[in-house]
Amino acid sequence: MEKVSTITSRSLVMSSTNIDTDQIIPARFLTTTTREGLGKALFADWRYDAEGQPRPDFLLNTPEAVGRTVLVAGRNFGCGSSREHAPWALVDFGFRAVISTEIADIFRSNALKNGLVPVIVDEDTHAWLIAHPGAEVTVDVERCVLSLPGNREVSFPLESFARYCLLNGVDELGFLLSRMPAIEEYERRGAK
């Protein structure tokens, strides 16, 4: 995994609550056998019309979307299925962080494994971000701090090991493999 330390971008705001993984990437795009190229299917049912043409009014199709890497989303982003295709699609499109008041468990875990930083903020900060689309924000993984315009800073929770992995580009599989003696010992003791 690539190292991630700070992400600075103007924000894109999708304020809907409970944006589920079927919206992030509909099931019919899950028949791939690779990770690459899923960015074109990101939010497909909202982004394209029945003929497959981009809907000009959908956020990701607007000129502002170009180059932005931070998504501000409504509460409970990423609920629903365990498909890792959801963070793959977001990352492939260019996103590096998602900010919300709540992010669903499995999505959050999947995001972290792909260098997409889940940033949980309080209601007030969230309300401000929703009200200020395009605000320039910085996600500082080292300090677990989100910086907002006007030198405002809010801290966000990040599990310590996940933070370590992001900062050092550590992949968890390597870590687990390095603990193989303990795993073998557990099995000798008699796994259930």
Add this chain to the structure above:
Amino acid sequence: MPARTLFEKVWASHEVVAETADTPAILYIDLHLTHEVTSPQAFTVLRERGLPVRRTDRTLATLDHSTPTDRAQLFGEVPIRLESARHQVEALERNAAAFGVELLGLKSDRRGIVHIIGPELGVTQPGKTIVCGDSHTSTHGAFGALAFGIGTTEVGHVMATQCLLQRKPKTLAVEVDGRLAPGVGAKDLILAIIGRLGVSGGTGHVIEYRGSAIEALSMEERMTVCNMSIEAGARAGMVAPDQTTFDYLQGRPRAPQGDAWEAALENWRALPSEPGASFDRVMQMDASEVLPMITWGTNPGMVVPVTGTIPASGDAVFQKSLQYMGFEPGQSMAGKPVDVVFVGSCTNARLSDLREVARVLRGRRVDKSVRMLVVPGSQQVKREAEAEGLHQVFLDAGAEWRESGCSMCLGMNGDTVASGRYSVSTSNRNFEGRQGTGARTMLASPLTAAASAVTGRITDPRELLA
């Protein structure tokens, strides 16, 4: 030692290394179930790193999600029509063969939806840790297992090491007392619970369903309840194992036999939460107040009794949901027209569910405006249903009877609901586009689905169950 919960016991006995402030626990996984959609990229990682599937004896694969449900395609008489689905099926066949993983393949008489076959074979057992690259893995918690969905990267971790890095979740007790009324089932109960908890109410928690109403449920019903734990955002759902659990498992092909059975029973009897064990949160419900339920919106928390009305007002998301569904605030759900009825999925496609549907359909016909699809959860369910003649009831009523698979639960195998059409579905997700682009899904019990198929309108099943 302080009194412990079921979850705490299962968790503790699977810690290879306990969590610390700096590192998550290394949790041992007893059983890894896998399917064609969330495994290909994990196999690729193993290949890139030159790693084997470490414990093929703890890994079981099947084909369900993108698998066609019509006979000719399934049994190879004609090619699988959806090319992408065909590639995915072939990829799992190749990967399973290359890595030595047992695959219940297209022609296997044990094949079925991953969450139906685990219990059916008896590999799902109390006290086990069970994972699968699928969020409805929570189903297996009905047996007192700790079972949860994982992403594809983690699928690779389990394949390579039989372990996962996990932070210990919190616990939530959902205590349900009282008795479900006639015509009201486990699906109605879990929809009512999600309605109360909300779709993120369980985030970060493992739910233990307990209380006299839960104890009174059959294993099939407990599976329906645990299945939808994820729809409340919970990591997993569990029910303490008891005699109902043991009776279900005894004699299953892969359950312990003989002395091993006796030894297993002794372990399993020690699993239930001890008196006085504390949960991080507790929610109480009275089962006798639950009515047949149906969803009106685009997540499972947007739910009312079949006899109820859509809320009169709400926020922007509420407006967007109603617009998608083509409904107005304050409307009654009963009487709304229905185009498609889907009976199937890991929530409600077991034999008991099909019997419920047959109870309503026997001697009746599906309304001519409705297309009804009945899709058994596994090939075994299919055989058992046919042995009882249930399929004849469905066919006589004008419904379609298919081979097992996920089918219309998610639009990726060729079975879909057309844009703008209304579907009453016994599955678990009513997200926008879940059953096909633009499809409008209303989640309900098998009884409500069957009753609505007969009348062509959303119908309280109690009206037809005189």
